[in-house]
Amino acid sequence: MAYKLPVLPYDYTALEPYISKSTLEFHHDKHHAAYVSKFNAAVQGTDLDNKPIEDVIKAIAGDAEKTGVFNNAAQAWNHTFYWNSMKPNGGGKPTGDLAKKIETDFGSLEKFAEAFKTAGASQFGSGWAWLVLDNGTLKVTKTLNADTPLTHGQVPLLTMDVWEHAYYLDYQNKRPDYIGAFLDNLVSWDFAAQNLAVA
Missing domain, CATH: 1.10.287.990 (Fe,Mn superoxide dismutase (SOD) domain)
Known part of the structure; x- marks a missing residue:
């Protein structure tokens, strides 16, 4: 029962100009x-x-x-x-229970964004930045290489790939620009909200 490569949930051009x-x-x-x-x-x-x-x-x-x-x-x-974790015309602000939970656990959406950007930018080498649910509390975390919150007792809600192959053709060494584009224009709050709802 082989694991199948899933098709992208959108067209190859759907995330342009932010991801080519x-x-x-x-x-x-x-x-x-x-x-x-x-x-x-x-x-x-x-x-x-x-x-x-x-x-x-x-x-x-x-x-x-x-x-x-x-x-x-x-x-x-x-x-x-x-x-x-991404969608065409993404970004914006979360709504409903997710928005309330971010407000409660981080203090504001801006404070979450700051923590998420820092996690992505400060991950040395290859890895991932995550929004997770950890014992009922939302947290931002980062993992090295292939590591995943699944192995740390956390429920992943959202992730951003910060391996160079995720952004180098479009942003070269400007990882912070990619991170900004991810949060402002690509992030799928709907996906994060669904994951929170079933957690």
């Missing part, structure tokens, strides 16, 4: 596809083959002998989550 067609083609069709392919090859014929990818990630996290499997599984999952 070229970036999405390389990022989804090459990088994401490679993680999926390597994960499937690694678990084929093992006891992990029939398990949902989230269960595999949690089961093998921290197992030094399965680091390669974990990296590809977590990256496959993280990328799928990332595509859904």
Whole structure:
């Protein structure tokens, strides 16, 4: 039961001018596809083959002998989550329960945005910035390489990829510009709200 590479939830040009067609083609069709392919090859014929990818990630996290499997599984999952964390004509402000929760737990949307931008900009090397629910409280966190909040008892609501391949064709070394564009023009508050509702 191979894990399938999901199709993008929007057209390759739908996030322009903030993320180009070229970036999405390389990022989804090459990088994401490679993680999926390597994960499937690694678990084929093992006891992990029939398990949902989230269960595999949690089961093998921290197992030094399965680091390669974990990296590809977590990256496959993280990328799928990332595509859904964005939408055409995104950005703006959250509404409803999510807006209230951000106000309560961060003090304001602006304070959340500041924390999220800092997490993304200060992640040394490759990784991810996240909005998570941690024991009932919203928090901003960051993870290195393939690591994911799934292995830390947290519920991911939203993520931003800060690996260079996510933004380098469009922003070169200006990661803060990409982060600003993500929050102002791309973020899908609807996706985060759905994740909060089912948490």
